[in-house]
Each structure stands twice: as structure tokens, then as C-alpha cells.
Amino acid sequence: MPEPSTGTSIDTGTDRLAAHTTLRLGGPAERFVRAASSEEIVAAVRAEDEAGAPVLVLGGGSNLVVADAGFAGTVVALTPPADPIRVEQDEQHATVTVAAGVPWDALVARAVAEGWVGIEALSGIPGTVGATPVQNVGAYGQEVAQTIASVRVWDRRERREVRFAAADCGFGYRTSRFKTERYDAAGGRHTVLDVTFRFPRGTTSAPVGYAELARTLAVEVGGTAPAAEVRSAVLGLRAGKGMVLDPGDHDTWSAGSFFTNPIVDPERVPAGAPSYRQPDGTVKTSAAWLIDHAGFAKGYRAGSGRAGLSTKHTLALTNRGAASTEDLLALAREIRDGVARRFGITLVNEPVLLGCRL
CATH class of the missing domain: 3.90.78.10 (UDP-N-acetylenolpyruvoylglucosamine reductase, C-terminal domain)
Structure with a gap:
């Protein structure tokens, strides 16, 4: 797991967003605020909203295209807090609450290692955990909506914390209420603070629902394989398509x-x-x-x-x-x-x- 942040820090000047996106594109932001805990995230977003200033909450920058002119506002860049993951589990299931700033693939790697089943086919996807419910991230036959139990957010309009059960998140193909309900041109109404997943426990994957992955694993569509093998296969397939980050490629x-x-x-x-x-x-x-x-x-x-x-x-x-x-x-x-x-x-x-x- 990455080193956690120890608190909020503020940068001013001409820090270009190109340095914070996987496309390596985008002009400068007026100000950067780095926030780790949910309290820091809420304080940073609320302060800008109360001032009527534009604010962008930035995770891994992997799903973002920023104008050459940059962003005339404050960027709240998420980092993992000191206690990024909380786990409750029994023999059958694990309920895992993960802070928004945790890198997504770090969670997938831990899930496979711990025997938490259901996101192994989402290996290698860049970005942070907090971004995944917004887009209902999916690949190789899995979507995060299949394992999300609830999402805790800061409602920028009502200025209060809300926890949405999965059924209330409006999940669809690459969409959710967190994507469609806007607050302003720069951001959605809901800022994700943490995501709670409910995983079956085991070493065998969820049913493989994608033909290319099934062929790679030599199983039928709908069949299963060791979760570690699914992760390895997905990483290989993604790398072959240029979908695993490599600064030199x-x-x-x-x-x-x-x-x-x-x-x-x-x-x-x-x-x-x-x-x-x-x-x-x-x-x-x-x-x-x-x-x-x-x-x-x-x-x-x-x-x-x-x-x-x-x-x-x-x-x-x-x-x-x-x-x-x-x-x-x-x-x-x-x-x-x-x-x-x-x-x-x-x-x-x-x-x-x-x-x-x-």
C-alpha cells in the first residue's frame, strides 16, 4: 500500500495538470490542495464551494482530459489516509471499506492476496478507488457495481455526508448518479469519500464473463479459475493492449x-x-x-x-x-x-x- 499522507498541503503557482493525468495533458491550475482523510476532503471542497470558487477533485487522473488553458480553480488531489482500509469478515464474506484516495490496483492486488473475490478481472486499471463508482468501472466481464455495498459521499448541494446503498447509486453501463448529477462544470454533486465492498471469500474467481479472458485461461465463459491466475491473465492482456501504465511507452x-x-x-x-x-x-x-x-x-x-x-x-x-x-x-x-x-x-x-x- 502507498505511503499515507499526513495531512492537507497547499500549493500555489503554475503546477500543470499534465503532471497529474495519464494523458500527460492539461494546463496549470490556480491552486492544489492535497487531502487524505475524509475530513480533509470535505473541508477543502466545502471551503471552495462556500467561496463560490471552482473545484476539481482529482484522483489518479486516468479518466480526465484537461484543456490546454488549464483549470481556473482549486484542485483537491486525493492521497491515501493513515488508515485507508477497514475490514470485517467471517468465513463466507468480507466487508471492506476503502478510502477514496487508495490506488485501485493496490486494492485489487490485496483482494486477490486476501481471498476477496469479485474484482480480480479489474486488475491493472489506473486511478483511485473513489473514482470507480462514478464511472461504474468495468472490464473483462466485471463491474465494480457487482461488489459495491455502499458509497459514502459529501453532498455538495446539501452540504452533508450521505451513504448510498448500492441500489441507490444508479449504476449502469459506465455511469452512476455520481456521474450524472452535476454540481458545476468542474465536478459532480457528490464527492466520494469511501467505498464499501462486500466480497465472497475464496481463492477461486467469480465466473469469467468475457470470451477473450476465458480463452486465455482455457475455461468456458461462465467458468472459474484461481483468482491469482485471472489477475495475471488480465494484466497480460491489458499490457498487450497498452493499457498498463508505462512511462516509456x-x-x-x-x-x-x-x-x-x-x-x-x-x-x-x-x-x-x-x-x-x-x-x-x-x-x-x-x-x-x-x-x-x-x-x-x-x-x-x-x-x-x-x-x-x-x-x-x-x-x-x-x-x-x-x-x-x-x-x-x-x-x-x-x-x-x-x-x-x-x-x-x-x-x-x-x-x-x-x-x-x-
Whole structure:
């Protein structure tokens, strides 16, 4: 587990957000406040809200695209507190409450080591625990909504702490009430303080729900495998797609999957495209397939060439080392519009856009 913060610290000046995002893009913020405990987070956010000043709560910066002009407000950067994880368990289940600033993959690694089942397929995802319920983070057949019991937040509108049971979180495909209920242009109404998970205990994974992962593990879809083997397999698959952070690999200078997989009526799915029927009768198809078949292959670069698709995965839009945010957005627009012209489907960005738009 990372070294915990010992308290709030404040920086002023021209600290660029590029140093705090996985895309390595974004201009300066007016002020940085580093906060660890829930009390520090609430105090920092509340002070800015009461002053009517813009505030951005920043975790790992892995799902964020910041304008070249930066952010004219205060960034509250989360770090792990002194006591980041609380555990209650019996022979069958573990109830684990985790502070918002804990790195997500550190939790996954501990879960596998401790025999907490249900997030092993979410290995290698960057960012912090507090960000995961906002986006209902998911990969390789798992979503955090499957194991979240409750989420404790600071309600910026009512200025009080609230704990939401999982059923009240509004979880959907890459969304939640924490994403859709806004407070201002920079942030949501709810600032996540901690997340409580309820895990079955064991050494065997949850049922493997993703065909590529099942093939890698040599099991049937719906089968199981040792959780440690699932974690290892997922890390290998993600690394092969440039989805495990590596400072020396520009394919990882990204926000992960830039577009969500579109959900459309069945008749709109192009012939040959992957399709996954949803409970309401709609179909989820593959954004990566649409991008590739619209003429944007792995490694495609736009304009100056400073931004381009990953050479390993068409869903990752990457900074090739000297890109600006506008370079990246120009690439995103070109791909979005190209897919719309070819297939009549408009792709939607997954990362949060701060001070900029498509």
C-alpha cells in the first residue's frame, strides 16, 4: 500500500495538470490542495464551494482530459489516509471499506492476496478507488457495481455526508448518479469519500464473463479459475493492449478506452460487428470494431501526428509525446465523425472533459 499522507498541503503557482493525468495533458491550475482523510476532503471542497470558487477533485487522473488553458480553480488531489482500509469478515464474506484516495490496483492486488473475490478481472486499471463508482468501472466481464455495498459521499448541494446503498447509486453501463448529477462544470454533486465492498471469500474467481479472458485461461465463459491466475491473465492482456501504465511507452499515455461501446437498436448494428444483447432488447456493439472498420487502424495519426491511436488498441487515443489537448480532441472528433458517416452511430467519450469539449 502507498505511503499515507499526513495531512492537507497547499500549493500555489503554475503546477500543470499534465503532471497529474495519464494523458500527460492539461494546463496549470490556480491552486492544489492535497487531502487524505475524509475530513480533509470535505473541508477543502466545502471551503471552495462556500467561496463560490471552482473545484476539481482529482484522483489518479486516468479518466480526465484537461484543456490546454488549464483549470481556473482549486484542485483537491486525493492521497491515501493513515488508515485507508477497514475490514470485517467471517468465513463466507468480507466487508471492506476503502478510502477514496487508495490506488485501485493496490486494492485489487490485496483482494486477490486476501481471498476477496469479485474484482480480480479489474486488475491493472489506473486511478483511485473513489473514482470507480462514478464511472461504474468495468472490464473483462466485471463491474465494480457487482461488489459495491455502499458509497459514502459529501453532498455538495446539501452540504452533508450521505451513504448510498448500492441500489441507490444508479449504476449502469459506465455511469452512476455520481456521474450524472452535476454540481458545476468542474465536478459532480457528490464527492466520494469511501467505498464499501462486500466480497465472497475464496481463492477461486467469480465466473469469467468475457470470451477473450476465458480463452486465455482455457475455461468456458461462465467458468472459474484461481483468482491469482485471472489477475495475471488480465494484466497480460491489458499490457498487450497498452493499457498498463508505462512511462516509456507512449501507447499508455492515454485515458484508457476513449469511447464507450455504443448501445443501439438491433437493426443498427453493422453486419459483422460484435453484438451483445441487453436486458431491454437493445444491443451493445464494439466501439473498437467501428473505429477500425471506419478506416482508423491501430497507429493512425491525425494532423501534426502528435496524437494518434495506440499501436496496440484502436480504443486508446494517445499522446505520442508532444501533443496538446487540442491535438487529442482533433483526433477524437475525426474518429467520431468518421464512424458516424460510415455507420450512422455517434460515439460518446468515456473520459471527463474539463474546460474543453468535442
